[in-house]
Amino acid sequence: MGAIANGCTRVLNASVVAELGLTDEDIARAAAIEGRELERRARLYRGGRSPIDVHGRTVILIDDGLATGASMRAAALAVRERHPEKVVMAVPVAAERVCEELRSEVDEIICAVTPEPFIAVGFWYEDFSQTTDEQVRELLAQSLPYQRA
Secondary structure (H helix, E strand, O other): OEEEEOOOEEEEOHHHHHHHOOOHHHHHHHHHHHHHHHHHHHHHHHOOOOOOOOOOOEEEEEOOOEOOOHHHHHHHHHHHOOOOOEEEEEEEEEOHHHHHHHHHHOOEEEEEEOOOOOOOHHHHOOOOOOOOHHHHHHHHHHHHHHOOO
16 A cells, blocks of 8 residues: 655555545554554564764665665655665566656665566566565675674
């Protein structure tokens, strides 16, 4: 039905909301549940560190693919609130229509492959298993020496 991001950013897919007959209460309940999960992951992944200051910097948002674009739209809106110089979105596979829709939301968008018919993001991967919290923490720990202050 949509996506949320840090900073209370919420993006809704109006056609899905209408098709499912969701009420404002349904949406608020789902956003609250997902918001708690978002906060849990932010605490876990940051390990007590503050968010990186992106003011005046180029931010590159990467996802495994775009089907509806809701999560990337939410991410772009949340990052824009932190005043970066430039926002770039990059994905290996996406629905062409979604790439075009998101083009106006960022400074640059790179959609490597836009197959027709698109089907689903996972269809284009040999292994589309979820990344675990532990894998994310390990990768973030490896990147710490390379982060600019």
